[in-house]
Amino acid sequence: MHMKKIISKEELRSYANTINIDLIGFADPQPLESNLIVFKRWLASGCAGDMSWLYNSPSKRFDPRLLFPYAATIISIGISYFREDNSGDNLISRYARTRDYHKILKGKLKMLFRFMKKSDPGLKARIFVDSAPIAEKAIAQRAGLGWQGKNSLLINDKFGSWIFLGELMINRAYPVDTPYYDKCGDCRACIEACPTGAIRQDRTIDARLCISYLTIEHKGEFTKQDRLRQHGKLFGCDICQEVCPWNQNPVSTREDNFMNANKPSTYPIKRLAQIEEEEFKSITYNTALERITYKQFRRNLMGILSLPQAD
Numbered sequence: 001m002h003m004k005k006i007i008s009k010e011e012l013r014s015y016a017n018t019i020n021i022d023l024i025g026f027a028d029p030q031p032l033e034s035n036l037i038v039f040k041r042w043l044a045s046g047c048a049g050d051m052s053w054l055y056n057s058p059s060k061r062f063d064p065r066l067l068f069p070y071a072a073t074i075i076s077i078g079i080s081y082f083r084e085d086n087s088g089d090n091l092i093s094r095y096a097r098t099r100d101y102h103k104i105l106k107g108k109l110k111m112l113f114r115f116m117k118k119s120d121p122g123l124k125a126r127i128f129v130d131s132a133p134i135a136e137k138a139i140a141q142r143a144g145l146g147w148q149g150k151n152s153l154l155i156n157d158k159f160g161s162w163i164f165l166g167e168l169m170i171n172r173a174y175p176v177d178t179p180y181y182d183k184c185g186d187c188r189a190c191i192e193a194c195p196t197g198a199i200r201q202d203r204t205i206d207a208r209l210c211i212s213y214l215t216i217e218h219k220g221e222f223t224k225q226d227r228l229r230q231h232g233k234l235f236g237c238d239i240c241q242e243v244c245p246w247n248q249n250p251v252s253t254r255e256d257n258f259m260n261a262n263k264p265s266t267y268p269i270k271r272l273a274q275i276e277e278e279e280f281k282s283i284t285y286n287t288a289l290e291r292i293t294y295k296q297f298r299r300n301l302m303g304i305l306s307l308p309q310a311d
Helices: 009-018 033-044 101-117 136-142 189-193 211-217 224-230 277-284 294-305
Strands: 023-027 073-080 125-128 163-170
Touching (some): 023 136, 073 101, 073 136, 211 294, 277 294
């Protein structure tokens, strides 16, 4: 008869390190009640803009067992995506300059699950990489991976905020890790650097003012004011991250999938302006840039170069 063996935290950490998981922590699945209060207040203030899906069942986002009833522990992981990158015109946010992280992190979490299940056949799990409404930054802080900075992003004192996050909820109870404490102190670098004033005092973002929201989530045409708020960005924005003191000397990624730049991020703006729809689909395949349509891509370019839009 096969005996169940629960893999220890030390064994899990060791295995995670061999598959290039930089950070791993363990949290309980209790509801994040204080975070839910802040989130509901944020929604009520209209800061979600047109992201209507955020209004659907907000409680689910902050109560892990509503997403996975068997949850006894949440394993939170982080992988650095930082690399020195001076190619192209830096029009694209760092996270979108390489392969689509969703598939990579999902693959790592599946490997972690299989490693555990080999010794524990009754193990049940659910994997999350932006695949369901889950408060991943709050969970990562609870699991000891870092703290949520004033720009709302998770920051780690070794890797900065250049971290992709994922979660594995399991039906086994592990001793939890100590939640990370806040290290922002009196620093206001991100708040003062944001050219549109999108960073609020309660560590939330007013999406209606955010350059990332404007260039990725906003579906309509740009007004003159939108083009001014775009500040020359094509996809996303890293201004609040670039000025963060914790991001000045981060440890670089060791994950092969994040080492190489994708084509769009290496192209200067004049080359990007020549791209037709078929080429756009081809060069953005399996990258975060698939998030926008060719029409949005042309709209964003027009905001920088006054180009004609796609039909």
